[in-house]
Every structure is written in C-alpha cells, then in structure tokens.
Amino acid sequence: MKNLIIIFLGLGLLFGFTSCKESTAESTAQTTTLQPQAKPTITSQTKQPAAKPGADSPINWMTFEEAQAAMQKEPRKLFVDVYTYWCGPCKMLDRNTFSNPTLAEFVNKNYYPVKFNAQDENDIVFAGKTFSNPNYDPKKGQYRRNGTNQLSSALGIRAFPTMVILNEQLQIMQAVRGYKTPQQLQPILEQFAKM
Numbered sequence: 001m002k003n004l005i006i007i008f009l010g011l012g013l014l015f016g017f018t019s020c021k022e023s024t025a026e027s028t029a030q031t032t033t034l035q036p037q038a039k040p041t042i043t044s045q046t047k048q049p050a051a052k053p054g055a056d057s058p059i060n061w062m063t064f065e066e067a068q069a070a071m072q073k074e075p076r077k078l079f080v081d082v083y084t085y086w087c088g089p090c091k092m093l094d095r096n097t098f099s100n101p102t103l104a105e106f107v108n109k110n111y112y113p114v115k116f117n118a119q120d121e122n123d124i125v126f127a128g129k130t131f132s133n134p135n136y137d138p139k140k141g142q143y144r145r146n147g148t149n150q151l152s153s154a155l156g157i158r159a160f161p162t163m164v165i166l167n168e169q170l171q172i173m174q175a176v177r178g179y180k181t182p183q184q185l186q187p188i189l190e191q192f193a194k195m
Helices: 002-014 064-073 088-097 101-110 150-154 182-193
Strands: 077-083 111-117 124-126 129-131 162-166 172-177
Touching (some): 064 111, 064 124, 077 088, 101 111, 129 150, 172 182
16 A cells, blocks of 8 residues: 555646645736735734755855845845645655756846745735735744735735746736746746746
8 A cells, every 4th residue: 555655646746746836726927916815913922943045055045134134235136935834745845846956046146036935924025015924824834835925915825835036127927837947947948027
C-alpha cells in the first residue's frame, strides 16, 4: 500500500500537479491596479515561524517595504514569490530553483525580489494602501491553511506558489503559477525584464 501511495505521488509530480490550490478560480495575466478590501484592526500576538523560507537563498529577498524604498532611488520591476509555510512546491522552489546561482544573479540584477507569505497576519503597506489579514486564526498558526492577507487577493493569487512580476508603477504584468525549474523560469524573467 505504501509503495502505491509513493507511485501516485510521483505521477502527480511528473504530470504537473505542482501547485497548492487555494480555490478553483484560475488567475489570468493582465495589468491590474491593486485595491485593498476593508481594513479591520488586527492585534494578534502570535509566535512567528523560526526560519523564513528563502533565508539561505542567493537571491537577495526583500520585504515590500524595503523594495518600495529601493524603488525611490532606482526604479525596477518587482519579482514577488508568493508562498505559504505549508506548501510543498513552495519549498521545492526555494530548494531547487531559487538556489540556482545563474537565476539568482539575474533576479538580483534586474528585479527587486520580494518574498511574500500569503498568510502574513501583519498589516502590509503597499502602493500607498494598507492590506491586512482579517481571517487569520492564531490557533492554526502559519503551518496550516489559514486566512490569507488581502494583498494576496489584490495580486490575484489563487494557488501557491505563484510568482508575480510587477512593473515600476506596481501594476501586475504577469503571474506564474506552480513550481518551475530555473530553466523554465529564467526565460520568463528575461522577457519581462526587457519590457
């Protein structure tokens, strides 16, 4: 029985079941202006996970706040990795794709890379708007499916991982869903870096 389960999991990876879906709605690539939902007050004091994904990556990950400050000095496009702590393909991206030195060098040179936890319970100020996570349940924590930050919805995220490319005006240019190898992801990033 155990061998049968392993075979089915292997076939799932082989045939492209490489994203953790949040809902059945498909995201589409289009330029979008971000709009927050109503902003409730959040006063949660929960313990944050010990190690942030991507902490040992050669990509110089930033927060949204750091990226926006850097854009004031030198405008660049944003490359946003939207992940959750419980998402297996998100961990594969960190381990197999974002650790690639060639890809990392390209991303660091051409984009401001942002690592965004879709379940972040804290308020995030982005593009002059404040986004929160009113449905976050501290009892569930970060390692189980939980409420998502409103910024995740504003970015059109429906599955994890999703990587989003934003232009210098912070408008969505492209959303790339699911696990991608460095060889699959780099041509996409090169194409949008030229625009």
